[in-house]
Amino acid sequence: MTTIALAPLAVLLPLIGFLVNGLAGRYLKKEWLIGTLGSAAVGAGFVFGCILFNELLALPADDRAHVITIFPWIAAGGLQSAVAYQVDPLSVTMLLVVTGVGFLIHVYSIGYMHGDPGYWRFFSYLNLFVFAMLNLILADNFLLMFRGGEGVGLCSYLLIGFWYDRDFEKGTTADAAKKAFIVNRIGDFGFLIGMFLIFMTFGSLQFQSVFGQAGKFDIGTPVMVAITLSLFLGATGKSAQIPLFVWLPDAMAGPTPVSALIHAATMVTAGVYMVARCSLLFALAPISLQVVGIIGAGTALFAATIGLVQNDIKKILAYSTISQLGYMFLALGVGAFSAGIFHVVTHAFFKALLFLGAGAVIHALHDEQNIRKMGALKGPMPVTYWTFLAGALAISGIFPLSGFFSKDEILWQAFAGEHWILWAMGLTGAALTAFYMSRLVTLTFEGDARWASGTHPHDAPGTMAVTLILLAILSVLGGIFGVPASLGGGNAIGHWLEPVFRPALDRLPHAGAENHTLEYVLMAMSVGVALAGIFIARNWYLKRKDVPETLSNRLRWAYTTLLNKYYVDEIYDAAVVKPVVTGSEKLLWRVVDVHVIDWSVNAIARFTAAVGRTFRLVQTGVIQSYALIFVVGVVAILAWILAH
Amino acid sequence: MSVPLPYYLGLSAVLFAIGVIGVLSRRNVIVVFMSIELMLNSVNLTLVAYSAFLGDITGQALVFFVMAVAAAEAAVGLAIVIALYRNKQTVNVDDINILKW
Numbered sequence: 001m002t003t004i005a006l007a008p009l010a011v012l013l014p015l016i017g018f019l020v021n022g023l024a025g026r027y028l029k030k031e032w033l034i035g036t037l038g039s040a041a042v043g044a045g046f047v048f049g050c051i052l053f054n055e056l057l058a059l060p061a062d063d064r065a066h067v068i069t070i071f072p073w074i075a076a077g078g079l080q081s082a083v084a085y086q087v088d089p090l091s092v093t094m095l096l097v098v099t100g101v102g103f104l105i106h107v108y109s110i111g112y113m114h115g116d117p118g119y120w121r122f123f124s125y126l127n128l129f130v131f132a133m134l135n136l137i138l139a140d141n142f143l144l145m146f147r148g149g150e151g152v153g154l155c156s157y158l159l160i161g162f163w164y165d166r167d168f169e170k171g172t173t174a175d176a177a178k179k180a181f182i183v184n185r186i187g188d189f190g191f192l193i194g195m196f197l198i199f200m201t202f203g204s205l206q207f208q209s210v211f212g213q214a215g216k217f218d219i220g221t222p223v224m225v226a227i228t229l230s231l232f233l234g235a236t237g238k239s240a241q242i243p244l245f246v247w248l249p250d251a252m253a254g255p256t257p258v259s260a261l262i263h264a265a266t267m268v269t270a271g272v273y274m275v276a277r278c279s280l281l282f283a284l285a286p287i288s289l290q291v292v293g294i295i296g297a298g299t300a301l302f303a304a305t306i307g308l309v310q311n312d313i314k315k316i317l318a319y320s321t322i323s324q325l326g327y328m329f330l331a332l333g334v335g336a337f338s339a340g341i342f343h344v345v346t347h348a349f350f351k352a353l354l355f356l357g358a359g360a361v362i363h364a365l366h367d368e369q370n371i372r373k374m375g376a377l378k379g380p381m382p383v384t385y386w387t388f389l390a391g392a393l394a395i396s397g398i399f400p401l402s403g404f405f406s407k408d409e410i411l412w413q414a415f416a417g418e419h420w421i422l423w424a425m426g427l428t429g430a431a432l433t434a435f436y437m438s439r440l441v442t443l444t445f446e447g448d449a450r451w452a453s454g455t456h457p458h459d460a461p462g463t464m465a466v467t468l469i470l471l472a473i474l475s476v477l478g479g480i481f482g483v484p485a486s487l488g489g490g491n492a493i494g495h496w497l498e499p500v501f502r503p504a505l506d507r508l509p510h511a512g513a514e515n516h517t518l519e520y521v522l523m524a525m526s527v528g529v530a531l532a533g534i535f536i537a538r539n540w541y542l543k544r545k546d547v548p549e550t551l552s553n554r555l556r557w558a559y560t561t562l563l564n565k566y567y568v569d570e571i572y573d574a575a576v577v578k579p580v581v582t583g584s585e586k587l588l589w590r591v592v593d594v595h596v597i598d599w600s601v602n603a604i605a606r607f608t609a610a611v612g613r614t615f616r617l618v619q620t621g622v623i624q625s626y627a628l629i630f631v632v633g634v635v636a637i638l639a640w641i642l643a644h
Numbered sequence: 645m646s647v648p649l650p651y652y653l654g655l656s657a658v659l660f661a662i663g664v665i666g667v668l669s670r671r672n673v674i675v676v677f678m679s680i681e682l683m684l685n686s687v688n689l690t691l692v693a694y695s696a697f698l699g700d701i702t703g704q705a706l707v708f709f710v711m712a713v714a715a716a717e718a719a720v721g722l723a724i725v726i727a728l729y730r731n732k733q734t735v736n737v738d739d740i741n742i743l744k745w
Contacts, residue, residue, distance in 0.1 A: 621744030624676075624737060628668050 003055050004066050007087050010048035010095065011134045017041030017127035025120025035110035038123035042106050042130050046099035052092050061499050064089055067140045067208065074143070078203055086140035086207060090500045093341060093493070094137040094273055101265045101348045101471075102130050108356050108467040109257040111460065112363065122162060126261065129155035133266055137273055142195050142205040145274065149188065149238060152267045157181040159262060160254040168253040176253035183247040187237015187271075194230030197223065211280050211503065219284050219507060228281050228288035231274065232295075239271030239325045241299045246569055248322055252314040256359030259314060264321045264355050265348040272328040272344055279337050279504035293333020293414075297425040300326030302566070304432035308439070309552075309562045312369045313358045316440050320395065321351055323429060327410055330426055335508040336413035338497040342482045343410060345493070346402035349478045350394040353471035357388035360464060361444060364457035371440060376449035383459045385445045387472035392441045394475040396434035396530045399523070402478030408523055409484060409491075415522055417509075430526050434533030442541040486516045652693035659686035673725050673735040677718075684714050 017038050021028075028034050056064045065088035074081040085091075106126060113122050132151025139145040161177030168176050195205060201223050202210045217224060235241070240248035251263045262268075275282060275292060282289050303322035310316045324347050331340030362369055364381060378385045394401040397408065407430060414423040451457070459465060483489020498505075540547045552559040561567070659682055666679025688707045695703025729735055 619744045621741030622738065623740075624668055631664055631668065 003051055004087050005068055006048060007052055007068055007085055007138065008070055010045040010052075010099065011085065011131060011138060013041045013044045013048075014127040014131040014134065018124050018131060021120050021127060022124035025124055028120060031114060031119055032110070034120045034123050035106070035113075038127050039103060039106040039110065041127055042099055043103040045130065045134065046096065046103050049092060049095040049099050052087060053096060056087070056089060056092060061495075064499060065208075069140075079199065079205070081141055081143045081205060083144060084140040084206075085138040087138070088500055089496050090273075090276065090341065091138050093345065093497065094269075095134065097269075097345050097348045098130065098133050098137065098266050101352050102126075102133075102261055104467045104470055105257050105261040105265070105352060105356065107463050108260075108359075109255075111462060111464040112257055112359055113255065118162065122159075122255070125155055125158050125162070126257075129159070129262060129267070133270070136270055140207055142198060142207070142210075145277075146188075146191060146195060149191065149234075149270060149274075152262070152270060153181060153184045153188070153238075156184070156251065156262050156267055159258040160251050162254050162258065166253075169250070173253040176247075176250040180247040180251050183244050184237045187234045187244050190230045190233025190237070191274075192234075194227050194234060197227045197230060201227065207277070214280055214284060215503060217284055220286060221284060224281060224285040225287050228278070228285045229291065231278060231281070232288060232292055235271030235275050235329075236295065237271070238274070239268050239329070240322050241271070241295050241325060241329060242302060245299065245303065245322050246572060249315055249318045249565070252312070252318050256314070256355055256362060259318070260352045260355035260359070263318065264351040268321060268325055269328070269344045269348070272325065272332065272340055275329070275332050276337050276341055276501070279332070279501050280507070282332070283335070283504035283507040289333055289335065291333075292329050293419060293422050296326045296329025296331070296333050297422040297429075298326070299323065300330060300429040301425045301432070302326075304429045304436065306562055306565050307436040308432060309559060310436075311372050313361065313371050313374075313440065313444065314355070314369055316371075316436060317351070317354055317358060320354075320433065320436065321347075323433060324351065324395070327407060327426065327429070330414060330422055331410040334410075334414045334417045334419050334422060335505065336410060336417075337501040337504065338494045339406065339409040339413055339482075341497055342493045343406040345481065346394070346406040346475070346478045349471060350391040350401075350403055350475040353387060353391040353468065353475050354395065356464070356468055356471065357384050357391060360384045360460040360468065361388075361457075363460060365451055365455055368451065371443040373450050374444045375447045375451070376445070377457055378445040380457045381445075381459045383465050383468060387468040388445070389441060390472040391475050392437040394478075396437050396534060397430055397526055398434075398530055398534075399527050400479060401476050402474070404527070405479035405482050405484070408526055409482060411526055412484070412519055412522055415518075416515075427526060427529060431529035431533045434530035435537045438534040438537035439541055442538055447542055484519070486519045649693055649697045652689060656686045656689040656693070659683075659689065671736050671738055673728070673737055673740075676737065677721055677725065680721075681714065681718070684710060 017040070021034055021038055025034050028037075065086065067084055067086050069082050069084040072080070072082045106123070109122065109126065113119055116122065129152060132148050132155055134148070136145055136148025136152060139148055157177045157180060160180050161174045164172065164174050164177075166173050198210055199205055202213045204210055204213075214224075233244075237244045248263055248268065252259055254263075282292065300323045303319045303326060307316050307319035307323065310319060324343070328340045328343050328347070331337070331343060360381065361374065361377060361384060364377070364384075365374065368374070390401070394403040397404045407426075411423055411426050411430070414426060460468070480489070480492075482491055482493040484491050564570070663679045663681075663683030663686060666682065667676050670676050670679065688710055691703040691707050691710070695701065695707075725735060728740065732740065734740070
């Protein structure tokens with residue numbers, strides 16, 4: 001118990017790191033000092049996480065939820081909100097992932113950001129991000145969670161636009177940062193509405209109080225549907241799902257460690273975490289759960305198809321992130337909450353690895369991101385190649401790497417829950433994932449060298465290489481936390497998280513009896529399609545290079561549609577951005593602002609001035625005339641008093 | 645038998661009126677200033693008269709306050725007059741009318 005009360009320290013340390021680096025970093029000068037400070041703050045958080053994890057393991061399964069109140073934050077009428085942290089299996093799992101993977105990425109950044117003039121700024125932002133993220137996942141009420149969400153949104157904005165003077169696509173990185181911020185704002189709007197509804201319904205924003213009362217509601221109560229759909233809108237913003245995914249690909253404008261930390265491993269899982277945290281509310285609204293599943297599966301498939309044809313190494317990984325997040329929501333939608341969280345964990349491992357590997361490649365080729373200008377990097381960069389390959393195989397779901405267990409658990413639960421269509425979409429997505437990841441590996445590391453002959457790519461040095469290797473080990477072995485019973489495992493993570501999700505699971509229809517034969521068949525199918533995807537990609541991009549060419553020519557319209565990401569950006573631009581901008585300018589500015597607001601303000605000013613011009617003539621400047629008026633006034637008042 | 649109260653009040657009222665008229669009609673700042681002193685002293689006279697008449701010491705105590713404030717006011721006022729004279733070479737109030745629109 002005593003050590004559990006120390007949990008807030010894990011949150012506090014990154015804040016201290018942020019303050020020290022943010023305020024004094026400019027004067028610290030030494031990169032190793034700044035980097036070590038930043039990494040240590042997060043690494044210490046990981047140590048605390050491990051201690052907490054041990055502590056919770058020692059307790060009985062039903063006694064693993066603890067709330068530590070730091071101080072009351074807002075007390076206004078019925079609204080009581082405290083800065084309080086909840087330590088339970090779910091939040092500790094997330095804590096371990098955020099600080100563990102976060103620590104490795106911090107260490108990687110020590111090398112990656114070497115020589116950058118904003119070195120201290122970078123590390124202070126990263127620490128601030130970890131602080132906000134820990135607030136989000138450890139919060140014991142919706143308000144603090146929301147504040148954490150705002151914090152990570154802010155850090156995401158700051159870090160996407162970190163190189164604010166660089167060009168990015170059609171604009172600058174600042175445009176990409178703004179886009180991320182604004183799109184997230186739309187999601188936050190949904191989350192806010194959800195919070196209002198929760199407060200109206202339950203009179204509290206505290207998790208335990210809300211969930212305690214929610215248990216008394218019937219399944220399918222309309223207000224539950226409204227609450228959960230609003231919350232889910234928030235989740236689509238943070239976790240880049242249809243329809244709010246457009247910001248994530250642009251978020252690649254930031255430095256690569258940022259993409260790894262924020263836009264792959266941690267922040268984007270905030271939405272998944274939030275839905276999992278509110279699993280009971282979602283279980284009470286089957287319609288919302290269905291929406292979550294459909295959006296998730298839809299996004300998984302949709303983003304995977306876009307990933308097929310992209311040529312920017314980070315863009316491919318970005319769409320793959322969106323796609324994998326889709327799987328997580330698919331899992332939540334079919335009621336496989338712990339499978340969804342399991343995928344969050346394994347995805348954090350291999351996606352961070354892939355991004356950091358991509359960063360090493362980009363570094364080696366002097367900021368080249370186009371995979372058509374890569375190739376044959378296997379020889380000069382063996383460490384990067386092998387670790388990247390491990391990550392790619394893991395995400396493709398090849399047995400027995402981590403991605404296999406988590407993705408297969410999701411697909412199996414979807415199938416067992418008789419969500420055939422969602423399962424089929426997921427399976428197709430898995431095949432596409434294997435294809436585009438394999439295409440990425442092949443074009444980047446194998447075949448002919450297409451980079452300029454002057455460059456001499458080589459493996460990343462010291463800290464960067466170590467991080468890659470550690471993450472590769474995690475990506476390969478990460479599955480052991482969730483080996484299903486059918487493969488002789490104990491599904492440890494499932495049992496660990498089970499107390500958190502039990503209230504929700506009790507309200508969901510139960511899948512039929514376990515059927516191991518069917519499970520084996522499905523596993524074989526998913527590994528089969530993954531292998532097929534890999535095989536086809538290797539064949540096309542190594543031997544039959546004419547096939548993709550002819551295919552893209554024959555299916556020109558499909559190819560251009562995919563290459564242009566289904567024109568979603570253009571559609572949003574035409575349907576939302578343009579009308580808002582034009583309307584703001586033509587109507588709100590030139591008519592409402594100029595002719596209504598400005599005019600009335602000016603009219604009031606003109607009126608005041610005219611009145612003043614008239615009455616100021618009274619002020620003659622001759623003191624004696626003032627005194628005369630004063631005396632006359634006194635006499636008049638005295639006369640009046642005497643008369644009455 | 646001492647002088648009855650209305651006499652004091654009458655004298656005081658006359659002195660006060662003279663002071664007011666002086667303030668309003670004279671053009672020399674020094675004279676205006678002296679007229680103000682006259683008004684203050686007429687009030688003092690009223691206070692003392694009532695104090696004696698009512699047998700209450702408070703009125704006399706108040707007079708000391710008034711005199712103390714009047715002394716301070718005189719110091720400040722004369723300082724202003726001197727500063728004014730140095731700047732404008734005049735103590736005629738008609739010429740000192742810059743505090744206006």
